[in-house]
Amino acid sequence: MAEERVFKGSGGAAGIARGPVLVLQRSHDCPEKAPQGRPSDEWAAFEAAQAEAIARVDMMLDEAKSFADDEAHSPQGTAIFESYEAILRDPVLVNLVKSDIFNARVSAGFAVWNALGRIRGILEGVQSPHIAEKSVDLENVRGLLLEELGANESEGLAPSLSLVGAVVVATLLSPQEMLKLVRARVAAIVCEQGSRNSHVAILARNFNIPAVLGARGVLAGAQSALAAGADASLFLVDGSAGVVVANPSSDTQRTFEARRAYWKLLGKELHERARLPALTTDGQHVEVFANADSSLETSAISAAYADGVGLFRMESYFLSRTELPSEADVTREISALAAAFPSKPVTIRLLDAGADKSIPALSARLVAKGLVSEVEALTNPMGLRGVRVLLRDTELLQMQCRAAVRANSRGNVRVMIPFVTGLEEVEQVRTALMEAWQAVSRETPGLSGKTHTSRPQTPTVPVLGVMIETPAAVALADLLANEVGFFSIGTNDLTQHTLVIDRASAEVSKCADAAHPALLRFLSRTVEAANEAGIPVSLCGEAASEAPYAELLIGLGLRQLSCSPHAIPLLKETIRSIDAAEAHRFVTALKKEKTLEGVRALLQSRFRERFGTVLEPEDASLIAVKGSQKASA
Amino acid sequence: MTRNDNKPNSALPPHALVVSKEVEIVNPLGLHTRPSTLIAKRTRESPDTALVLTCLRTGQQAQGESVIALLSLGAAQGTRLRLNAAGPAAQSLADDIAQLFARGFDESPP
Numbered sequence: 001m002a003e004e005r006v007f008k009g010s011g012g013a014a015g016i017a018r019g020p021v022l023v024l025q026r027s028h029d030c031p032e033k034a035p036q037g038r039p040s041d042e043w044a045a046f047e048a049a050q051a052e053a054i055a056r057v058d059m060m061l062d063e064a065k066s067f068a069d070d071e072a073h074s075p076q077g078t079a080i081f082e083s084y085e086a087i088l089r090d091p092v093l094v095n096l097v098k099s100d101i102f103n104a105r106v107s108a109g110f111a112v113w114n115a116l117g118r119i120r121g122i123l124e125g126v127q128s129p130h131i132a133e134k135s136v137d138l139e140n141v142r143g144l145l146l147e148e149l150g151a152n153e154s155e156g157l158a159p160s161l162s163l164v165g166a167v168v169v170a171t172l173l174s175p176q177e178m179l180k181l182v183r184a185r186v187a188a189i190v191c192e193q194g195s196r197n198s199h200v201a202i203l204a205r206n207f208n209i210p211a212v213l214g215a216r217g218v219l220a221g222a223q224s225a226l227a228a229g230a231d232a233s234l235f236l237v238d239g240s241a242g243v244v245v246a247n248p249s250s251d252t253q254r255t256f257e258a259r260r261a262y263w264k265l266l267g268k269e270l271h272e273r274a275r276l277p278a279l280t281t282d283g284q285h286v287e288v289f290a291n292a293d294s295s296l297e298t299s300a301i302s303a304a305y306a307d308g309v310g311l312f313r314m315e316s317y318f319l320s321r322t323e324l325p326s327e328a329d330v331t332r333e334i335s336a337l338a339a340a341f342p343s344k345p346v347t348i349r350l351l352d353a354g355a356d357k358s359i360p361a362l363s364a365r366l367v368a369k370g371l372v373s374e375v376e377a378l379t380n381p382m383g384l385r386g387v388r389v390l391l392r393d394t395e396l397l398q399m400q401c402r403a404a405v406r407a408n409s410r411g412n413v414r415v416m417i418p419f420v421t422g423l424e425e426v427e428q429v430r431t432a433l434m435e436a437w438q439a440v441s442r443e444t445p446g447l448s449g450k451t452h453t454s455r456p457q458t459p460t461v462p463v464l465g466v467m468i469e470t471p472a473a474v475a476l477a478d479l480l481a482n483e484v485g486f487f488s489i490g491t492n493d494l495t496q497h498t499l500v501i502d503r504a505s506a507e508v509s510k511c512a513d514a515a516h517p518a519l520l521r522f523l524s525r526t527v528e529a530a531n532e533a534g535i536p537v538s539l540c541g542e543a544a545s546e547a548p549y550a551e552l553l554i555g556l557g558l559r560q561l562s563c564s565p566h567a568i569p570l571l572k573e574t575i576r577s578i579d580a581a582e583a584h585r586f587v588t589a590l591k592k593e594k595t596l597e598g599v600r601a602l603l604q605s606r607f608r609e610r611f612g613t614v615l616e617p618e619d620a621s622l623i624a625v626k627g628s629q630k631a632s633a
Numbered sequence: 634m635t636r637n638d639n640k641p642n643s644a645l646p647p648h649a650l651v652v653s654k655e656v657e658i659v660n661p662l663g664l665h666t667r668p669s670t671l672i673a674k675r676t677r678e679s680p681d682t683a684l685v686l687t688c689l690r691t692g693q694q695a696q697g698e699s700v701i702a703l704l705s706l707g708a709a710q711g712t713r714l715r716l717n718a719a720g721p722a723a724q725s726l727a728d729d730i731a732q733l734f735a736r737g738f739d740e741s742p743p
Binding site for chain 2: 079082083086087089090091092093119122123126137319320321360
C-alpha cells in the first residue's frame with residue numbers, strides 16, 4: 001500500500017477539495033519553417049488566425065465577466081483576457097511576423113513562434129519583476145495563434161467527462177485551459193510552479209476553485225501515484241494552507257472532511273452571517289467598520305455588511321485626480337459616502353499628505369504659495385505631514401471642513417485629524433470646523449443643488465476626533481480624550497513611529513508588529529484613556545484585518561475595528577468565537593511576555609487552539625467576498 | 634527595444650494638431666501589463682490619432698497602441714513621461730490617457 005505524501009506550496013484560492021488526481025501536460029513543438037504557399041498566402045493565414053484568436057479571447061472575456069459578480073473585487077480576472085487581446089493586435093508582433101513571412105519567407109506558424117520568442121527576449125531584458133512575468137502570457141498568446149493556424153500544440157487535455165471532480169495537477173496552466181477546467185467542474189487545481197499572484201491563482205479565486213501553487217514535487221508525485229494504481233490516486237487539497245496530500249490516511253481524511261464541512265458552511269453562509277452584528281460569546285458587541293479610498297467602494301462595503309465607514313482616506317481621492325479637486329468635488333465625494341450609509345457613522349480623515357504619501361499637485365501648490373520651501377518639498381522631511389501640512393494651508397483645511405459640514409445633513413459624518421502630536425493642533429482644527437459650519441449655515445438651504453429625500457436641515461457640526469498614531473499622542477491620550485469626540489488608532493504608523501522603523505525597508509519592517517510589547521502597552525494606555533473620558537475608540541491599522549489579532553484587540557478593550565471590506569466577514573466570525581472576559585485575561589498574560597516573538601507565539605497557538613485544524617490564519621486574505629450589484633443602504 | 638523600427642505609424646503625422654503633456658507613474662507596480670493594456674485600448678479607440686510616450690530620463694519611446702512597446706519601457710513608479718498625441722482626436726486622447734496616469738490606473742494600494 002503506497003504511503004501518504006504531503007506537498008507544500010502556497011495557498012492560491014481558498015477551499016478544501018478531494019478527488020482523483022489527473023495530470024495535464026503540454027508540449028511545445030516549433031512549427032515547420034517551410035511555408036506552404038506564397039508569402040501572401042501565409043500572411044492571409046496569419047491575419048485569419050489573428051482574427052479568430054481575438055474572437056476566442058472575447059468569448060473567454062465574456063465568460064470571465066459573467067463569473068465575477070463584483071467588478072470591484074475581481075477586475076484582475078478579466079484583465080488577463082484584455083491583455084491577450086491587446087497583445088494579439090500589437091503592432092510590434094504584427095510587424096515581426098510580417099517581416100519574417102515576406103523577407104525571410106517562412107511559414108506563418110514559424111513566424112509567430114519566432115516573433116514571440118524575440119518579444120520574450122526583449123521583455124526579459126527589461127528590469128522589472130512584474131514585466132518579466134509576461135513570458136508566461138506570451139506562451140499562451142502563441143498557443144492561441146498556433147491553434148488557429150492548425151499547428152497542434154496542446155495535448156493531454158483529457159475528454160471532459162474525466163475532468164469532473166478531479167484534482168488537476170500541472171506545471172502551470174494558461175487562462176484558456178483554466179476556463180476549460182472550470183467548465184468541466186474540476187474539484188481543485190494544483191500547479192508545480194507559480195504563486196498566489198499568478199494568473200492561475202487569480203482566476204481560481206475568481207471562479208471559486210481551491211488552488212495550490214508552487215507545490216514542488218507534486219507533478220512527479222502525481223505521476224507515480226497514477227502509476228501505482230487507482231487506490232493511490234486520491235488527492236486532498238487545502239487551498240488556504242497550500243497543502244496537497246497524496247494517498248491520505250483515514251485520519252488525514254477525517255481532518256480534511258471536518259475542515260471541508262466547515263468551509264462549506266463558511267463559503268455559503270459567511271456572507272449571510274456577516275449580516276448579523278458581531279457579538280462575543282459573552283454578549284459584547286464589537287462594531288466592524290470598513291476602510292475606504294473612494295465613494296466607488298460603497299457597494300463592496302454594503303456587501304460586507306460593514307457597520308459603517310471607519311476610515312475614508314482623503315489622500316487616495318486626491319491622488320486619483322490630475323489636479324487638486326475643487327470644493328464641489330470633495331463635497332460630492334464625501335456626500336456620496338455619507339448618503340450610502342445614512343444611519344451609520346462615516347469617518348472622514350482629513351488629508352494626510354507629505355513624507356511618503358506625497359501628492360505632486362499639492363506639493364506644487366504649497367511651494368507656489370510659499371507655505372513650504374522648495375527644499376522641504378524635495379526632501380519630504382519625516383514630520384511634514386498630516387495636520388501640520390493642513391495647518392500651513394488653511395484654505396485647503398477649511399475647504400475640506402466645509403465639504404464635511406455639507407455632507408453631514410443626516411448627522412452621520414465624523415471628521416478625524418491625522419498625525420496629531422499636541423492639543424493645540426486639535427484646537428486649531430476645531431476652530432476651522434466651526435468657521436466652516438458658520439459659513440455653510442449662511443448659505444441658502446438646498447444650495448448644494450441636490451434634492452435629498454430627507455427634508456433640508458440646518459447642517460450640524462460633524463463630530464471631531466483624532467488619529468492616535470504618534471508616541472506623543474499616546475503620551476497625551478488622557479488630555480486629548482477630554483478634547484475630542486473619538487479616537488482612532490492607526491497601528492501601522494504608530495508601530496513605525498514607536499519602534500523607529502522605515503516602512504520602505506523590508507528587513508527592518510519585519511520587526512514591525514502591533515504585537516510588540518511596547519505597542520501592547522501603548523494600545524492599553526490609549527484605550528484606558530478613551531474609556532475614562534467615555535469616548536469611543538476604534539482601531540484602523542492592518543492589525544484589525546488579521547483574525548489572530550482579534551482576541552488581542554478585544555482583550556485590550558477595543559469594541560470598534562475598521563478594516564478592508566473583504567476581511568469583514570471572517571473577522572466577525574472570529575469575534576463570535578471569542579469570550580471578551582477571557583480575552584482580557586489573555587491580554588494580561590500577553591503583557592507579561594518580554595519579547596515580540598513570545599507574544600506572537602502565544603497569539604498563533606491561541607488561534608490554532610480556537611480553530612484547531614479548521615481554519616488557518618492565512619484564510620482571511622484568500623476569501624473573495626461575493627458582492628451584491630447594488631448598494632443596500 | 635529599438636525605437637519604432639518597422640512600424641507603419643512610427644512618426645507622428647506632420648502638420649497635425651499635437652497635444653503634449655507630462656505625466657508621472659503614481660501606482661506602485663509601475664507600467665506593467667494592465668496599465669499598458671488600458672493605454673493601448675484607449676489609443677485604439679481613436680484610430681486616426683497617434684500617441685507616443687517618451688521616457689524623460691532615458692529618451693526611450695513607445696507607441697501608445699503597442700502593449701509590448703509600453704512594457705519594454707520598464708517604467709516603474711515615479712517615472713515621468715512626455716505624452717504626445719497627434720491627429721483629430723489628439724486633445725481627448727491626451728486628456729484620457731493623462732487621467733489614467735493620474736488615477737494610478739485605478740489600482741488599489743498594496
